[in-house]
Amino acid sequence: MIGFIGGGNMAEAMLKGMLAKGMGDVLVSEPRQDRRQQLRQLYGINTTDDNVELIHRCDVIILAIKPQSVTDLAQQTRDADLTDKVIISIMAGVNLSYLERVFRLASVVRVMPNTPALEQAGMSVVAVNDDVAEGVLNLAIGLLDCIGKTLVLPEAFMDAVTALSGSGPGFIAWFVDAMIDAGERLGLERDIAAALAIQTLTGTAKLLQCGISPADLIKMVASPGGTTEAGLNVLNNSDAKSIVTQTLTAACQKSVELGKKLGG
Numbered sequence: 124m125i126g127f128i129g130g131g132n133m134a135e136a137m138l139k140g141m142l143a144k145g146m147g148d149v150l151v152s153e154p155r156q157d158r159r160q161q162l163r164q165l166y167g168i169n170t171t172d173d174n175v176e177l178i179h180r181c182d183v184i185i186l187a188i189k190p191q192s193v194t195d196l197a198q199q200t201r202d203a204d205l206t207d208k209v210i211i212s213i214m215a216g217v218n219l220s221y222l223e224r225v226f227r228l229a230s231v232v233r234v235m236p237n238t239p240a241l242e243q244a245g246m247s248v249v250a251v252n253d254d255v256a257e258g259v260l261n262l263a264i265g266l267l268d269c270i271g272k273t274l275v276l277p278e279a280f281m282d283a284v285t286a287l288s289g290s291g292p293g294f295i296a297w298f299v300d301a302m303i304d305a306g307e308r309l310g311l312e313r314d315i316a317a318a319l320a321i322q323t324l325t326g327t328a329k330l331l332q333c334g335i336s337p338a339d340l341i342k343m344v345a346s347p348g349g350t351t352e353a354g355l356n357v358l359n360n361s362d363a364k365s366i367v368t369q370t371l372t373a374a375c376q377k378s379v380e381l382g383k384k385l386g387g
């Protein structure tokens with residue numbers, strides 16, 4: 124059985140994707156009674172408020188709590204038997220050395236997923252230490268492939284990954300919101316502006332997924348002397364690129380800080 128410790132937003136995104144692929148044997152441990160009830164009603168899964176019980180019943184345990192809660196979890200579960208358990212942590216910033224120290228006896232995998240997992244369109248990046256068995260890594264990849272694409276990278280890249288694909292949906296949604304606001308200022312009804320912006324995002328993503336590079340796509344849209352070029356001139360003559368870099372750098376640094384706090 125697969126267990127989630129923490130039944131929040133990211134756990135829901137992952138478990139919805141897994142259930143859609145027929146993985147029904149899921150248990151979620153969550154302190155809030157109303158949230159447990161909601162998850163049971165929405166997905167027909169089992170829930171508990173007891174992390175030790177979950178560890179006892181599950182072979183694969185996904186840690187989906189906030190990084191700030193991991194020390195409490197370690198305290199709660201210090202006597203639980205983790206022999207032969209696979210622990211998959213999705214917590215931002217919490218590194219493998221910390222997880223291995225705290226959850227001794229378990230095999231530990233660090234993953235950075237993202238919320239499009241809700242629609243099985245997630246991007247997950249996996250990191251493991253060298254001593255982790257190939258079977259454990261393949262098990263984690265098999266689970267994550269149910270919720271989108273999976274890439275294995277060295278742990279050193281995880282803070283940058285967290286900033287780009289982990290937090291990325293929040294940044295892209297922010298840009299879409301700004302496009303909708305701008306459309307409204309230009310006289311469109313908000314719901315019309317939203318429909319146009321969202322379909323434009325979806326269509327652009329599809330073109331990029333076909334292998335057209337961002338630079339080539341820009342050339343395809345921006346004919347010389349045309350409307351796109353007029354708009355791009357504003358972007359190119361501003362510090363928009365530097366602001367994007369600053370945004371991702373802040374997210375990356377936060378991930379580093381979270382790791383340092385735990386003394387990984």
Ligand SMILES: NC(=O)c1ccc[n+]([C@@H]2O[C@H](COP(=O)([O-])OP(=O)(O)OC[C@H]3O[C@@H](n4cnc5c(N)ncnc54)[C@H](OP(=O)(O)O)[C@@H]3O)[C@@H](O)[C@H]2O)c1
Nearest residue numbers: 129130131132133153187188189190192213214215236289
């Ligand atoms: N959201 C994203 O897009 C995203 C993307 C990639 C990775 N992540 C990572 O995923 C993790 C969860 O994020 P989230 O956005 O899903 O957070 P969230 O919505 O706040 O979910 C965390 C849940 O865990 C519960 N919880 C807290 N302490 C617990 C404990 N000791 N045992 C069991 N459950 C406990 C919380 O309950 P209370 O509310 O009562 O505290 C809450 O329901 C984070 O570490 C984050 O870094 C998130």
